[in-house]
Amino acid sequence: MSQIAEARLPPPPILDMDPFSDDTIRDPSAFHQALRETAPVVYIEKYGMYAVGRYDEVRTVMSDFARFTSEGGIGLSDIRKPGAWRSPSPITEVDPPRHTAVRGALTKILSPIVIRKWREHFSAEAERLAEEVAGRGDIEAVKDLAEAFVLKVFPDVLGVDMPRDNFIAIGDMNFNQIGPNNDNLKRSLERVEPILDQYQKGFQREGMIAGGFGEKIFQAEDAGDFAPGTAGVQVRSFLRAGVDTTIAGIGHTLNLLARHPDQWAKCVADPLKVRGAFEEGIRLHSPSQVMFRTTTGEQTLSGYRLAPDVKIGNFMGAANRDPRKFDDPDRFDIDRDAAGIHLALGTGAHICIGQMIARLEAECILGALARRVARIDPAGEPEYRLVNTLRTLDRLPLRLVRK
């Protein structure tokens, strides 16, 4: 397209909806639908941001770092600007080529061989916990299963010494901070205030338990793989990115399995099918609903002109139900084979580095249940937690019927 023609492209239409209202956080489906159907890219005046919710545009914006940078931060506020300034995460908030070296060093620490060695530990914990909850019958699956499991095994392998209850409060704060400065954020900042000191110490060198991958990150810093003084922030990025997301994904998958007994029956017949169930769980209820980028200059996107230096929200939750990409997108189908296609784990250079860990955790705990539990019945309405950018359950009452 010629430069003159491009200059005549219109700005994106305005979508007058609030992606961070309590109603939308509890049930984002109306917002997702409007976002996808209004235009390939829209402008949301309340937050001065663009937003994309169709599969193709989300994929493009998340991976084209030359036009849509992560260096303004992956949240709504631009971390380079006065008032919002903070140091960037050395992994998530840098673009290639700087990102490439850091990512390479982390990938070495988190190689598939290393992760495979964790299987034994994850699996032993999963079998123990599944045995206990199957014996109990009535459970609140968020606390009793998803949190109990992830808060045991993930900090164990990360090797951080921190009270496990703190993780949830910190995770809420993190995913609230990716969104706007609203009541959800204020409430979670108040909640973490008393534990902030302990938390800051938790990812320093002294807080690392020998043998964990946290310690290996510090050793890699000593070997010159990371910039001096950044290992602690790397460990923090793992803590922030790896706990709540996985708890949320396991919770959504259990909720869907309880409401689709035919799909659970397939898992009971072949426990490896829980892998497909987890992919569907995070596709349909993407734990990380939105991640931001910033336009690097004036840009064009799908026939619209975007102003420079403006935040653009990638609504992965909306893209993962885009009928342009997925047949019958709202259907929970554990044989769909959408791993590597859905965008719940991101795409491009920043695609989730912990995806093998999340998948291993889900496979261990859901598989251990499938070997013991003939039926999962809903035992009450699920409740969602009010966190700006994290789709997660607060309560999920279930009845497990033992084989």
Ligand code: HEM
């Ligand atoms: C179901 C669970 C998970 C979900 C839904 C999830 C989601 C995501 C998404 C969407 C991104 C891309 C961010 C972006 O492009 O700006 C990402 C990156 C990342 N994730 Fe995960 N994640 C999960 C589990 C984990 C786990 C278990 C870990 C820790 C081992 C982890 C660590 C990270 C890190 C460090 C990054 C940044 C990678 C980079 O910037 O190169 N995540 N994750």
